[in-house]
Amino acid sequence: MIKKRKPIVALVLSILSPGLGHVYAGNVKKGLLLFLLQYGVLFLLGKLGLLSTAYGIWFLILFLACLYLYAMFSAVRLALANKTYELKPYNRWYWYLAIFALILVVSQTLISSRGSMLGFELYQVPSNPMKPTLQPGDYIAVDTQDQSLNIGDVVVFRYPNNRQVLFTQRIVALGNDKVAIKDGQVMLNGEPELIASVDESFRCSDVSISMPERVVPEGQVFLLGDWRDNSNDSRYWGALPESDVIGIVTYIWLSKEFSRIGNKIKR
Template structure:
């Protein structure tokens, strides 16, 4: 059960109790008798839960980074804020867009429902938008025949959750005019072909040891992690449809292990 659904059920429960007391129970209660504790609690929590639900559903939603697939942009343990209305207003639970505002752009860091398990939210960077022809070859991206420039930016080392030391190379990549950092591990293959799933619209992609080539279908997006060789992304499970978009990540508001990251904007 999703958190949004839990909030809706709580709103209905506390709201019904509040209305019953206002129009039925209060009139039958003897003068001077306090209202029952469950009525008092319902009346107190109803507006709070309603405000939280509206904020999470239409304005800003918190999200915790669970893995290292977006290093160095996002670290494990980062608590981030996601703008829910950047890409349009959506009906909670069913996620149907009712007001169109903006479309995801290449380079955006976006939260979405994981296509293989929609109950799980994922976060990656938008690499391809509808109609784009993508080629990933030699750890470089070509979009519509244009190479996305990478510039070496030193080495980058980090420790994974199992205390395994990882050495990578850091690059600055220009993606559609936006520059961001990525990590590449020269010892890792371009893609692990045995891990590629049979995803919807699989025919839009072709795979080999040398390259991954995809054409992004209408209403879909191609996502990749900034930690390119440690990210299970669109190369493996396919495209993200518009109706699975949650919102755009924009701020790190807490990391209990790295307090210096608090307040950093996400680019």
């Protein structure tokens, strides 16, 4: 059967997924290449650890924007060129539906399992216990591949009293460490831990100025918010199992304040 290809259909299918419009317009090989390129680059960037950086995220957004624009333009041109197109077995509505369903499954799998499969997570900070390091509205990149936790790391973790809720705080002590707060200064194994120091304006209440020494159990971490007076942290619910840590916060990749965009979260 000879049937002309409609540019508008090629455009809409390309918007749904790069490559799908090419399948409709008669170039299966190019369609498959665009499909594999999209997810191949995503997988490669994730495994290289670049998606836990601000620059990697920006590059991915730019790459996908360019890929979609190219796919739409190319598919429309191909449809316009195929004025007398002989339908192939795959040019049936159920094949497009099956391909689109496959795309949805692959996309959903990568999105829902990005932490384990691609090594990164993206979150928005909703509250201010980590001010001034993190502020409400900051979008943060989280490295879920690095399993080596260190003093000073800012991490995302599951709140012990409700594991469906995620918190962001700073590690100030590891397993077998002795941690205390004296005159507002975090003391680690009897010595001041400068990485955990915060400005006096963020530690005015009694619980932020003094805390008796505690021993952190092996395999657990002790966490504090940088805004000590406004943080529900290990002072109240104890040390956290390392297994409840989702990942280490690496960058602010987007923020309401332009000057904060791209800031690296340091220990």
